[in-house]
Amino acid sequence: MEHITLLIGIVIVTALVFDFTNGFHDTANAMATTISTGALQPKIAVAMSAVLNLVGAFLSVEVAKTISGGIIDESAGIRPEVIFAGLVGAIVWNLLTWLAGLPSSSSHALFGGLIGATLVSVGTNGVHGGAVVMKVLIPAVAAPVVAGIASMAATRLTYRLSRGRDEQETAKGFRAGQIASAALVSLAHGTNDAQKTMGVITLALITGGVVAPHADPPLWVIASAGLAIALGTYLGGWRIIRTMGKGITDIQPPQGFAAQTGAAATILASSHLGFALSTTQVCSGSVMGSGLGRKGGVVRWSTAVRMVVAWCLTLPAAGLVSAGAALLADQGDWGITAVAVLALGICGAIWAASRRKPIDHTNVNEAEATEPPGVVTSALRTVAPPPAGSLAPAEGEEAALAASAPRATTATAAG
Structure with missing residues (x-):
């Protein structure tokens, strides 16, 4: 770790902070259905x-190599x-979408940020368009469709x-299967998302001349990135867990098992191929897909549309913020200091806003109101979730509940 300058040290710490936010932002990926x-x-x-x-x-x-030497040209003066x-x-962007409870892509936030900053500071020759x-982009479009079809x-x-x-x-059997499949998703998440931070840190070390170009991440980089994402995961992104567990569809154990198994298979395959998908x-x-696959199941398309909009905005929005930060950072030490102070202020304001209506492990399974009163899905969501070890209402019972409670009010909205 010799010859690491103060600036590279700041970059490493900032990368680990991103890794931490990635952990609590993406906890829902593995555990939302298991918890719900x-x-x-x-x-x-x-x-x-x-x-x-x-x-x-x-x-x-493999994914770390895609970040450190695939998307950004490390020899272009980065x-x-x-x-x-x-x-x-x-x-x-990660914190803004977390505050809104939207499961947007931490990966695409990182890609957008790096691309936006590189375009401003270096130009188009600093980005490998074909790799992007x-x-x-292609995995971003294909992966959720493939996973949805497989899950359905x-x-x-x-x-x-x-x-x-x-x-x-x-x-009971499917709940046990959910635990196993959730474990597989968590393992897959570590093989994909933790590596993105490894790649960024390795890219910083390459630009600072600490390691050779195209080098694998050093062991201390792998360990620190793994610990950062693990800590963020443990603290739990409860807002996004609520959205994925309760806001998209009412999940029964067989659906949860199928959804997690399909997701794990897709993520592990992409990690092996070096695709840095979300x-x-x-x-x-x-x-x-699990909501569409169950007879009588309902997908709350209003929530799904909000999610897709967030997905489409992630790359350009993170890129614009990073482009502005790069313009300021290019001014020298005072510009870098200004970027750091502004970032701390924005993050502090987002955290303070989240405290107004906190969501944690005690209320994460309260349903999220996303549909107007009087529709079937609102009526269904007034039914309390089944305790562990018992079944959710059967499909016929769901229809009966919907028919007998057409005027049920929606649950309190998530914070």
């Missing part, structure tokens, strides 16, 4: 996810302050296979 169906208690779920995120960080470096500006944009298209098919298959069997025993988009697509 009662398969695991919330605190136990996030603790398990944190440990497996840490383990997953050590399993591969300086540490450019990376710092990119990270600031990613962190700010092949390894970011898996959901239909699980209900077909369990037809005519004892419902309580079947539910685990958030994959898991969200899987949850929507």
